[in-house]
Amino acid sequence: MPETLADVGEFGLIDRINKLVQREGVEAPRLSLGIGDDAACFRPQDGYELLITCDCVVEGRHYLPKHIDPQDLGRRSMALNISDIGAMGGQPLYALISLGLKNDTPIADVEAMYLGFLSELNPFEASIIGGNLTKSGNGLFIDITLIGEVEIGKMIRRSTAKKGDAILITGYPGQAALGLELLLHAGADEDWSDHPLVRAYNTPTHRAWEGRAVAQAGYATAMIDTSDGLLGDLGHLCEESGVGALLIQEKLPVSDDLIEASEQLDKDPYHAVLGESDDYELIITCEPENVGRIRDLLNSLNKNPVSEVGTVTDASDGIRLTLPDGTTQAMASSGWDHFAK
Amino acid sequence: MPETLADVGEFGLIDRINKLVQREGVEAPRLSLGIGDDAACFRPQDGYELLITCDCVVEGRHYLPKHIDPQDLGRRSMALNISDIGAMGGQPLYALISLGLKNDTPIADVEAMYLGFLSELNPFEASIIGGNLTKSGNGLFIDITLIGEVEIGKMIRRSTAKKGDAILITGYPGQAALGLELLLHAGADEDWSDHPLVRAYNTPTHRAWEGRAVAQAGYATAMIDTSDGLLGDLGHLCEESGVGALLIQEKLPVSDDLIEASEQLDKDPYHAVLGESDDYELIITCEPENVGRIRDLLNSLNKNPVSEVGTVTDASDGIRLTLPDGTTQAMASSGWDHFAK
Structure with missing residues (x-):
């Protein structure tokens, strides 16, 4: 029988967590x-x-829970908070972790989650400085508060895009959505955990280093991360900025993995790229003359693609997409709504 | 049918909450x-x-849920966070609210919770600056992060009590525990919601103004709030400070309401005063010559009692209680352990 919370109690678990954080974490x-x-x-x-x-x-x-191990769950939960700080141009500093745990949650799983949290925080010299533990009768939850800092004047908002700006996107949005689809379609005896799209879903990569670099350089007019999917978050950016957007389908980044999985699942790959997906890429708007500068800056950090996918337009245009045949269609900004359906 | 989350969706609810916060809140x-x-x-x-x-x-x-209305639930959830900031000597500034809601949660209940949050924050000119909404399949949760500030050098810790210090307690710890007992023993058709002890349980009062005043004056050596009960939190204070404590039973504050409810429930009133209870009073330690100063300071704020209940001793003594017959007995520091039993 694995050791559980019922065995060690709240204060016993707090003590174990403190020791793990001191041993494996860095001092912020x-x-x-x-x-x-x-x-x-x-x-x-x-x-x-x-x-x-x-x-x-x-x-x-x-x-x-059957498709993600506790350490990856910890990484993922922290990465999506780091993504939010990075999308403002900030540097993560301190995290508070509030856990709702079941009485039979193995202690080893909780410790593995903390290793996951720390593996995402340590590269920033950020640390866990507090939190809360409580028993949750019906299902685990992980609520993270993350504090970061940004130089006065360097913060990038989502509400400051201007008509005529270029629209850039990092990486391959939509990969996580198809990773989830692969998991949901997997047979009982199939292990898809190493598929690149399943990895994209279970352990998404934040773009906080990229967001911070862009903010430091001062090249962006607005920025947002894609936690609600490309169209959903572009919709938030447009609404808050009072602008519209024209996207060019042929310029949308589509990875070979995504095309292959789309065929396998009989899905339109562009539906995945544009729709709800937990990828945590960045949408960046900038004046057209800064596109090259942002691309060079991000290419100097790593090999992730940076795609110029469209232009900021008037609010009255809404969000539109130009198809390969030259026609343009209006898009609904269908983001991820937790309570829809 | 009341309007629910399923009707308005996540972004609809966020919009409603934002408007309520702007209308009813203050600008921090x-x-x-x-x-x-x-x-x-x-x-x-x-x-x-x-x-x-x-x-x-x-x-x-x-x-x-059947014993507390949503606005009181909001007040209570915020008060216990305010209590933590006050117990460090700080002033609350900004709150983030993370809610796990059920699909059938009435919107009116969520709005009432926010009114409760704001009624606790507004007196401090503190505001709600962010948060998160998520669907929780099996039961609502409210996770609050509260940020406060304290002048450099004025923070009061729990780990700095010294042998020979006096031990003070505000208010009447234990009232909330008996309030909960009254609710649990109530008949199906009885409404106990206005009983003073039930009020103490459902809408506890924080002592943040008192904590801040004591910290500003610099009279305390250590301070902690009683979220785990008097003995539980005195135990934390002693453990962190490396000290013991001697309490005098006759000096423990016992309200008339508490005595009456104890008789009704056939309980020892001192068990309630010392044991697990959600009261959010303050335990303050100070040098003996500062007892009168702290009492005068707190009496100038309000009429809540301030009781000197004992003395800080050597760690090797543990926590002891002197009974009315003059004998002294060792006490287990049985705090509130969320995973015990």
């Missing part, structure tokens, strides 16, 4: 007081603003 | 960017450190 800068008092305490840095975001991952809703 | 100072982007942003104040805490309230675990 300017922390006055970490885990262990009524609140954590840190001293902000002159010349910086603070960014704060929270995102929650719920068993059965945002992940399938 | 130094906020660069509130609800509506990938992260919120604020500019910290020179000379201050930032405090951050999170606490989660789960349906069926921390509250009984």
